[in-house]
Amino acid sequence: MAPMSNPTVRAIVTDIEGTTTDINFxxxxxxxxxxxxxxxxxxxxxxxxxxxxxxxxxxxxxxxxxxxxxxxxxxxxxxxxxxxxxxxxxxxxxxxxxxxxxRGNFTGHLYADVAPALRQWQAAGVALYVYSSGSVQAQKLLFGYSDEGDLTPLFSGYFDTHIGHKREAVAYQRIVEALDLPAESILFLSDVVEELDAAKQAGMQTLQLVREGTQAGTAHACVESFADIAL
The missing domain is CATH 1.10.720.60 (Transcription Termination Factor Rho, Rna-binding Domain; Chain A, Domain 1)
Incomplete structure (x- = not known):
């Protein structure tokens, strides 16, 4: 797939399961x-x-x-x-x-394309956030003890189900309010079409990650890798 490019993106909110991380993990x-x-x-x-x-x-x-x-x-x-x-x-x-x-019983799995892209985006001044159904604590642990080391310094914030259900637009409206940015300047990344639908209803830009085993939808632009997202 051709790289996606949008210079209006000021913040990226990313899902974890199926997006940054193999669901099998x-x-x-x-x-x-x-x-x-x-x-x-x-x-x-x-x-x-x-x-x-x-x-x-x-x-x-x-x-x-x-x-x-x-x-x-x-x-x-x-x-x-x-x-x-x-x-x-x-x-x-x-x-x-x-x-x-x-205890070192496991490390947080990340797809190989994730950490380089996150570092590049953060260095370019794009604010990075996580929104997952897993707790904020679990999110910080996964990125803090990741395959690529501690990536938590790259992120400006984390959201979980306390902000709302991931398939309801009101959750994304609350995230927009928390980020204090125009909704259209926020890009949401997920593998789940229903989550992307809800984010789009809240005015966010959306992009579906089509990893192995993911079914591509038709309502959102699709990429197979973070490396395909050029900001």
Missing amino acids: VHKVLFPYAHAKLPDFLRENAEAPAVAEQIQAVRDVMQDADASLEAVIATLLHWIDTDQKVTPLKALQGMVWADGYQ
Whole structure:
């Protein structure tokens, strides 16, 4: 595909799964690790304030204020198994993954074209942001312990499901407000057409990453690599 070029872009907001990172890393490394480690992590740390806050948030979602810790654990494992985008789950997964990254059990996967492009764009004065259904903590861990080292200094900010659902335009409207830039000067990168649709409704520019296994849509310009995006 021909390189995409648009000199009006002042900020780029990028998705992670299927965009910067192979979905298999999330589903075959991170999710199984959290599934295996989360039960004991909660049993050992349930009284810690940050953990207790998320356990209570799980009970709120369950609509069962008296749910036992074991019931909370069972619910969390079910959410992992069914890939639910539930905010307290994402927060707790982030805590478990932090330990895994710090122990060197894995590094954050990035496609080879991602880090060079991010460095080039940031050096050119384009502000970089992440918007993922994974928690901000998990995002910072992935880029902080990435295959290419610590890339967190490249980013100006991070957004997760606290800002809104990734397939709803209101979330992108809130991001536009947070960035305090004209919507049309913000480029959103994702592999998911429904997310791109929502960003476009909010006035953003959009670009679909068509990685291996991704089905190209027709409503948005497509590229196969970050190297194809010339700013």
